Amino acid sequence: MPQPGNNGPFSSFGGDQRVTVAVYASDPILRVGVVHQLRQRREVELVADADADTAQVSLVTVDSVDDETAALLYRLRHNSATRTGLVVGTFESGDALQRAIECGVTAVLRRAEADQDRLLRLVLSIANGEGVLPGDLLAKLLDHVGSLQRSALDPRAVSLSTLTPREADMLRLVSEGLDTAEIAAKTSYSERTVKNVLHEVITRLQLRNRTHAVGYALRQGLI
Secondary structure, three states: OOEOOOOOOOHHHOOOOOEEEEEEEOOHHHHHHHHHHHHOOOOEEEOOHHHHHHOOEEEEEEOOOOHHHHHHHHHHHOOOOOEEEEEEOOOOOHHHHHHHHHOOEEEEEEHHHOOHHHHHHHHHHHHOOOOEOOHHHHHHHHHHHHHHHHHHHOHHHHHHOOOOHHHHHHHHHHHOOOOHHHHHHHHOOOHHHHHHHHHHHHHHOOOOOHHHHHHHHHHOOOO
């Protein structure tokens, strides 16, 4: 799991008051880069790992929003002391962007655009309770939400977002750590049938793998 770490101050943080920031990153190189940029700015005080939960701003830097990143964002969302910003390489889909917003992210910056000044503006905006989302990402989010709403109104879409009892049982067993052979033994189906059922779920829901399917089913309350 990722580990913690404006050319002038905004009105809410003027004078000698500095914004405390915890940096989380998916690998040490990303972390060092962000820390190096922010350490040079007097408006920011980087907190030690042990004090990360007390920071006013949590800055999460990752390549993409995967299940591990989402788990961290959910945890930070429930910390009332901090607001969360995301520096991300790419969003693979509108669903990934929506997922980040649902996890409590209030501001987003592309990693390729994360120079020192933009990072500082992002941090100060978050500390002031402001939302930051690039215009094209906002359009992407709105298009995605609109697509979901249209799907919800289409009776044909119901079959795409639900699971049969057999599919739900098998995904539940996957979530418990069982492999194909163990699932077959538990359900009295052949291993080929288990593979075919899980493959059908992954394909129908346009997911990446079994882990992604379990995560989707849990988020949707299907298992």
